[in-house]
Amino acid sequence: MKKITRKKHLEMRLQSIPSHPNPKVGLEQYSTPSVIASDLVWNAFALGDIENKNVIDLGCGTGVFAIASALMGANSSIGIDIDEESINLAEDIKDKLKIDNLKFIVGDICDFDEPLNADTVFQNPPFGSQKNAQSGADLKFIQKAIDLECDVLYSFHMASTEEFLMKYYGDNNLEITHIFRYSFPIPRIYDFHTKEKQNVNVIVIRANLK
Template sequence: MKNITRKKHLEIKLQSIPTHPKPKVGLEQYTTPSIIASDLIWNAYSLGDIEDMNVIDLGCGTGIFAIGCALMGANLSIGVDVDVDSINLACEVKDKLKLDNVKFINKDIIDFNEGYDVNTVFQNPPFGSQRKAESGQDLKFVKKAIELDPEVLYSFHMASTEEFLINHYENSNLKITHIFRYKFPIPKIYDFHTKEKQNVDVIVIRAEL
């Protein structure tokens, strides 16, 4: 049952979720700010994609989308991430909030195939904000999401790749219904960062399968 009635209340709840405890540059780990997560989750809830639904958060990190969806009344909210440090922290938050409709799984999303009946997928994959980042990681997440056969997908990407992504989604028989736009703050957490913070333009594509 949903126990959040205002977007601001959801944002405040999500602010209590810690950032990645040991961010790993190879995984391009950046924590989604609560203001962005709460806005996207609230929109998804308004579109009927969360309440009483089975939701999976691929590459969940410390669980902000999985936990947020649970707070908004998801029937079951599952977070999957390869990083055990993040998963352990997500489990601690889940227990602290006493959420019994959340489950976290420590596994590479490529190997995730647990047979759940999925309605909605959220994913904030490595979207290539680093110069040396391996390209195409976000498309691997899209491919996995399609394999899970949900009704709806919400996926973060670099805004600069929007035209390419629209073509890719359409060629994958995905119907894009909404594109949400955000300024995603990248903090100075890795040695190669030269600025205290840099805002990156990202988009979140909502697509129906």
């Protein structure tokens, strides 16, 4: 597999990853656009969090962060998601790209207890862009990352919750080192959506856990 040396090339590879095949409103499933995923993973690579590291993508959907990490030289990359349909698509992409250092697991991260070796965790959990979204779902993902005893966490959240999150991370002894800001496009995929697309301001917090 040819080594990726430019962010644009990574973005082009990630464009081939399909969205959730059957988006489930209860899981607040929105696929991370390739332009956002490539930017974040490229920055993580520059910070030394990808190459030769063991990476886990919690709530991976169709596997964009797990696949991107594998393409950028992770020692191992694992994607975990409760949605079997999405995992099946991720497996198809893995086979097409012939990626060896990549594995996908169907499972609920809240009760997942299989021992995993994680240096870096990525997660784009349900972050509350819907009025009826499950409150605090993103915090459960943070706790799972803590349980995995990873070194570094990259986690998506609503930008409007930044002040609360700064305190939450601090209370859990997580050192915030970087905050990445994105305009996240939410397409019209659910019945209650009234616009073709709505942009939501999100942040991705990079935190040291050790």
